[in-house]
Amino acid sequence: MNMNDYKRVTDRLTPDERCRKEVLDMSKRENKIKLNTNEYTESVSGVEVRSGHGIMKYVGIAAACAIIVGGIGTTGVLLHKGSKNAQQFAEVIEEETTAEAVTEITEEPTEPPVEYDYEAIANELTQHYIDSLNVMQYGDVSYDSNESITFYTYDSTREEWSNNYGGERTFYKVTDERFKSCQDIYEYYKAPIASSIDRKHYGETYESFTMPDNFKDAADVEYESSLQSWLGGDVSKFENGSRVDIRPNGKDTCDDEAFSINIGIYVEYNGNLYVSKRTVESETAPYYANGKHSFLTSLTTEPNVLETEDNSFKASCFVKTPYTGWENAKYGDEKIITFNLINGEWKISSIETGDRPEYTSAVAIQNYIEKRAEYNDINIGYDSEGKAGRGIGHIMDKLEVTEYDPSIHVCKVHAVLHNMNGEDALDMTAEISVNHNGSPVVMSADITRIKEYDSSYERPNAVSAN
Amino acid sequence: MDSEKMTEIYDKYSNAVYRMAFAYCKNKADAEDIMQEVFISRFSADIVFEDETKEKSWLLKVTVNKCRDLFRSLRYKYSLTSIPLEEASLVFETQEESDVYHAVMSLPKKYRTVIHLFYYEEYSIKEISAITGDKETAIQTQLYRARKKLKDILGKELRL
Numbered sequence: 001m002n003m004n005d006y007k008r009v010t011d012r013l014t015p016d017e018r019c020r021k022e023v024l025d026m027s028k029r030e031n032k033i034k035l036n037t038n039e040y041t042e043s044v045s046g047v048e049v050r051s052g053h054g055i056m057k058y059v060g061i062a063a064a065c066a067i068i069v070g071g072i073g074t075t076g077v078l079l080h081k082g083s084k085n086a087q088q089f090a091e092v093i094e095e096e097t098t099a100e101a102v103t104e105i106t107e108e109p110t111e112p113p114v115e116y117d118y119e120a121i122a123n124e125l126t127q128h129y130i131d132s133l134n135v136m137q138y139g140d141v142s143y144d145s146n147e148s149i150t151f152y153t154y155d156s157t158r159e160e161w162s163n164n165y166g167g168e169r170t171f172y173k174v175t176d177e178r179f180k181s182c183q184d185i186y187e188y189y190k191a192p193i194a195s196s197i198d199r200k201h202y203g204e205t206y207e208s209f210t211m212p213d214n215f216k217d218a219a220d221v222e223y224e225s226s227l228q229s230w231l232g233g234d235v236s237k238f239e240n241g242s243r244v245d246i247r248p249n250g251k252d253t254c255d256d257e258a259f260s261i262n263i264g265i266y267v268e269y270n271g272n273l274y275v276s277k278r279t280v281e282s283e284t285a286p287y288y289a290n291g292k293h294s295f296l297t298s299l300t301t302e303p304n305v306l307e308t309e310d311n312s313f314k315a316s317c318f319v320k321t322p323y324t325g326w327e328n329a330k331y332g333d334e335k336i337i338t339f340n341l342i343n344g345e346w347k348i349s350s351i352e353t354g355d356r357p358e359y360t361s362a363v364a365i366q367n368y369i370e371k372r373a374e375y376n377d378i379n380i381g382y383d384s385e386g387k388a389g390r391g392i393g394h395i396m397d398k399l400e401v402t403e404y405d406p407s408i409h410v411c412k413v414h415a416v417l418h419n420m421n422g423e424d425a426l427d428m429t430a431e432i433s434v435n436h437n438g439s440p441v442v443m444s445a446d447i448t449r450i451k452e453y454d455s456s457y458e459r460p461n462a463v464s465a466n
Numbered sequence: 467m468d469s470e471k472m473t474e475i476y477d478k479y480s481n482a483v484y485r486m487a488f489a490y491c492k493n494k495a496d497a498e499d500i501m502q503e504v505f506i507s508r509f510s511a512d513i514v515f516e517d518e519t520k521e522k523s524w525l526l527k528v529t530v531n532k533c534r535d536l537f538r539s540l541r542y543k544y545s546l547t548s549i550p551l552e553e554a555s556l557v558f559e560t561q562e563e564s565d566v567y568h569a570v571m572s573l574p575k576k577y578r579t580v581i582h583l584f585y586y587e588e589y590s591i592k593e594i595s596a597i598t599g600d601k602e603t604a605i606q607t608q609l610y611r612a613r614k615k616l617k618d619i620l621g622k623e624l625r626l
Contacts, residue, residue, distance in 0.1 A: 002566070003566070003585045005560070005562050005563040005565070005566035006563075006567055006570050006581075006585065006586065007585070007586055008559070008563055009556060009557070009558060009563050009564075009566075009567040010485050010488075010489070010567075010582075010586055012557045013481075013484065013485050013488055013555060013556070014481055014484065015480055015484040015497070015498055016498065019480075019484075019498050019501060019502060020476060020477075020480065023476060023501075023505045024469070024472055024476060026502075026506065027472050027505070027506060027509040028469055120574060123574070302611075
């Protein structure tokens, strides 16, 4: 059994000879009409000859074809065997000719109920949404690093800010044909989203809002942050290569465009769209290392349809977002997405975060270890120098979800935890409740010491083992 | 374009266009309608291609676009009931042929498309990306998922 089986069956598929005749005859007729039309227009003098819209020309030719076809009594294109148009046409004629003979009034035919492929809808819209996040938040577009603009941001009212948060900001010209402006990226982002969005918590709507027309007024659908964190807008008022003061009018007001240069992923400059070098060339950028995509949001499971109603359904999928500890995540975060049929089009009307198997397990383990003095040497969120480090990422890095049952929201996990000296110290398998509607709880745990307890490696502020 | 040239183009590419359209639409009537539209577009377009390869990929690109347009129409959009595989024009000589073909045809449209272009037309990921307009990474993902689904359906890895 192999792909040659598919090839062999496909090789036997050939269009009817009738199609060949129809296509070629029709094209030849069109050619003749075109030639005749040209001859006619050439022979008329003193009249302005207007060339209409391309499509209208085509429609005109098609109409002419239809008249000729009808006039000479050729059934040709419209009535070809198997054509849907032809079938419809034929059915109408048949109904008309038999109508008089039928005395009994039959019930009007009813349209069969439409059965939607919810999985396909969820797949298409969710994938679009994820792609748009990657474009907007991680600069996942093509660009030309040879065409750049550079500014130097500072705060004239606070030197400390200038030293810590300002500095060189370089942007590369976006060459992605889909996007010519920040508004284009916003349009792409909101394409799968309903004009009215519900924000939900534990399945209950706590806020509804309308997607604004302009990106400057818009907020992130899930987290309510302004899109201007990413889409900076037009900064043409600043000269390329200049220093840009984010507070030119004193400490109480911030210049929006200047601030956009400082934090934005995209800015517009003299009619072109630019993407931030810091975003696309950092170690975590989508295009670092010779175009290798490495730092993007992605689906780890395809959408699973949960419940359906008239003109509405819910689906759940898991999304791996590039936050701390995400590299090893098998699942990531669950997104519970509601889809509504609005004016004949399916749209996303809410996105709520559900279970987070890895993250919640790490939190549960952190709580569990923290409360047991015999594990005071285990790193649950501090780096080796005893300072706050990667936080929960210390546990997530070493954690693997081996089983996850979404119906009861329970995970089985395995983790090898480090002591504060960075050595493998604890081998832990646990069953954990990760229900997003409840508290993270280690339900049972099997822990083996790999490295003996060493009080010299105790966590800062840890409750003493003794 | 003169009649001889039209005939030559039709005879050279009609099978490829029809087979692509059938892989997408899963029925003869739609595939034939699409094919007619594609060739009318080709004969109306005043394009000179560098070589046959480019002309064929242009035709397949138009085919995929027209298939998508058709399935975006009210008649087909998200409708499950209206797109069963039409068996009338299919010939299976072995059970394996039937199993594999039905497995491929049971995949979602976008997976069928990449499977057809990759395995039947033997296009590269990059070439498929140019035809479908999807990113190369998306094509790779679709191929991976399509193979995985085929394995799930057939119960074993499909030899390539």
